[in-house]
Amino acid sequence: RKEVEQDPGPFNVPEGATVAFNCTYSNSASQSFFWYRQDCRKEPKLLMSVYSSGNEDGRFTAQLNRASQYISLLIRDSKLSDSATYLCVVNADYKLSFGAGTTVTVRA
Amino acid sequence: EAGVAQSPRYKIIEKRQSVAFWCNPISGHATLYWYQQILGQGPKLLIQFQNNGVVDDSQLPKDRFSAERLKGVDSTLKIQPAKLEDSAVYLCASSFGLAGGEETQYFGPGTRLLVL
Numbered sequence: 001r002k003e004v005e006q007d008p009g010p011f012n013v014p015e016g017a018t019v020a021f022n023c024t025y026s027n028s029a030s031q032s033f034f035w036y037r038q039d040c041r042k043e044p045k046l047l048m049s050v051y052s053s054g055n056e057d058g059r060f061t062a063q064l065n066r067a068s069q070y071i072s073l074l075i076r077d078s079k080l081s082d083s084a085t086y087l088c089v090v091n092a093d094y095k096l097s098f099g100a101g102t103t104v105t106v107r108a
Numbered sequence: 109e110a111g112v113a114q115s116p117r118y119k120i121i122e123k124r125q126s127v128a129f130w131c132n133p134i135s136g137h138a139t140l141y142w143y144q145q146i147l148g149q150g151p152k153l154l155i156q157f158q159n160n161g162v163v164d165d166s167q168l169p170k171d172r173f174s175a176e177r178l179k180g181v182d183s184t185l186k187i188q189p190a191k192l193e194d195s196a197v198y199l200c201a202s203s204f205g206l207a208g209g210e211e212t213q214y215f216g217p218g219t220r221l222l223v224l
Contacts, residue, residue, distance in 0.1 A: 004150070032208055043199060043215035044151065087150055091208030095164060098143075098150030 001026050004090050004099035011104045013078050020074040021102045023088030033064055033071050036087040038101065044087055047073075078106045110134065112216030114200050120222045126188040129219045133181070133202030139163075141213065142175055142185050143199040151199055157183065158206070190223045197221070 006023045013019045025033075033050040048055065050062040050071050061074040071090075075082055085101040113132040121127050133140050138159050143151035154173065156163040160180040168175070172191070177183040187194055197218040207213035 008148075043217055045215070046212050094206040094208040096153065096208055096213065098152070100148065100150045 003097040006088050006099035006102045009103040017078050018076050022070050022072045023099050024070045025090045027092045030090045030092045032091040034089040035073050038085045080106050082106050114216040118220045122224050124189040128186045129198050131183045131200030137202035139203045140183050141201040145197045192223050195223045
């Protein structure tokens with residue numbers, strides 16, 4: 001079983017729509033969680049950390065469910081510039097494990 | 109602030125040849141990582157340095173891959189001899205401390221390797 005699993009998508013959504021996707025992780029001892037964004041042929045960049053109580057950053061909302069071992073990301077009012085691959089990252093003892101990513105394409 | 113620098117950006121070699129990649133982390137960052145990202149997959153950690161010491165190299169194919177960070181600053185990753193399945197993007201990343209808690213990991217632009 002992979003340490004971090006994501007639905008690869010792609011999620012094709014119109015501008016202004018809301019899109020949400022999940023990531024599951026296998027190590028119940030994982031301590032911290034992140035979403036990274038990776039544009040086509042670019043390097044990954046930190047989008048946001050995921051806190052136990054859930055957190056928002058503008059149009060982005062991240063949730064953590066430790067009991068079910070999944071993390072979610074919701075994007076509201078999608079923009080064309082949100083088109084990217086979103087990587088779920090899980091930390092256990094300062095070792096980061098990356099999911100394969102969920103691709104989101106926002107169309108005009 | 110300058111980001112993580114990597115070179116070369118692209119490399120095409122034939123199988124069984126050798127290749128080396130270079131990385132210069134963000135100034136002051138003690139932790140340096142090398143990742144391999146195969147098309148359609150997430151980055152996979154190859155090796156992690158804390159200053160000039162190896163923290164984790166459990167996923168480094170040591171029969172053909174080697175890495176060093178002799179002075180605790182820049183680093184080189186070498187593949188000798190290369191195989192077709194080594195075709196990937198090699199990403200270098202750095203962080204001030206150990207990434208995963210409050211520390212953020214910053215990635216370089218990567219080196220795209222194609223093995224023919």
